[in-house]
Amino acid sequence: MAIDFEFRKQVMDHHIGSEVIKYCYQCSRCADNCPVTAVTTDFYTTTGYNPRSNILNALLGYKDAIFAADELAIWGCTVCDTCDEVCPQNIELTEVFTFLKNQSIAQGKGPxxxxxxxxxxxxxxxxxxxxxxxxxxxxxxxxxxxxxxxxxxxxxxxxxxxxxxxxx
Ligand code: SF4
Ligand code: SF4
Incomplete structure (x- = not known):
């Protein structure tokens, strides 16, 4: 998987308090509490919407993994803010997801x-x-x-x- 360092930097710069986002330790509490994950995830194939995966791919600069996936990967988020509330690292996940959605529109790839x-x-x-x-x-x-x-x-x-x- 190719790493896009510019994309990674953009995510970091966009996030308010960019020091915090690096401290995601993939505990999956965001995904465990996400109502969209609950109704879209097939636990046998692990397909479906997953905020934890989005944060991981954004942090690693795996741009293709985000934008080449189906539209649910980005647009599944309804911005209910539950993940922001429960993240033990106080990461504002929805800010990152807003950045991803804006990038998707800029590329003409919105649903x-x-x-x-x-x-x-x-x-x-x-x-x-x-x-x-x-x-x-x-x-x-x-x-x-x-x-x-x-x-x-x-x-x-x-x-x-x-x-x-x-x-x-
Ligand atoms: S809840 Fe926070 S620390 Fe845990 S995986 Fe999600 S973003 Fe990372
Ligand atoms: S804000 Fe989006 S990712 Fe976070 S819990 Fe709500 S639907 Fe899931």
Whole structure:
């Protein structure tokens, strides 16, 4: 497996408190508590999403092992932050995973569902479209109608960070 030293350095530089990430001792507490690992892992073949493996591959500079794997390897993380809470070394795993996701998008290798959701946010300023059933339920509960977002404002913000150019 080829080591990409530049990639390794980028991971280190990106992580807040870069001294800490080196102290991962592969205890697997992150994976043991990850809800995505719990529902995707086949313990007979050890396939599935695994935050411990991602940290190990990032630390070793095994870039290909991360980006050549299926999209679950990076995008399986739902950013629930459980791993950050339980890591005995106080490693902010989700920061590393955000870096990996951004790299994936920069390479044009993000999964289709991410582009679809990003486009939905760009087009409607909502991650989840309004649904009449939810509006009716809110009315029944005496809640006010959800205010319409300012689509132009959201689009301006996204254009300012170049997000519109990343949409497929
Ligand atoms: S819980 Fe922390 S120290 Fe343990 S394997 Fe995961 S990242 Fe490494
Ligand atoms: S933040 Fe991601 S990797 Fe960590 S426990 Fe949640 S889903 Fe798993």
């Amino acid at each position: 289709d569902f991410i582009y679809a959701q990003a486009k939905a946010v760009f087009d409607s300023a909502k991650a989840i479209p309004s649904q009449p059933a939810i509006e009716r339920r809110r009315q029944q509960m005496g809640l006010p109608a959800v205010a319409a977002p300012d689509v132009n404002e959201v689009q301006t913000l996204l254009k300012n960070i170049g997000a519109d150019k990343k949409l497929k």
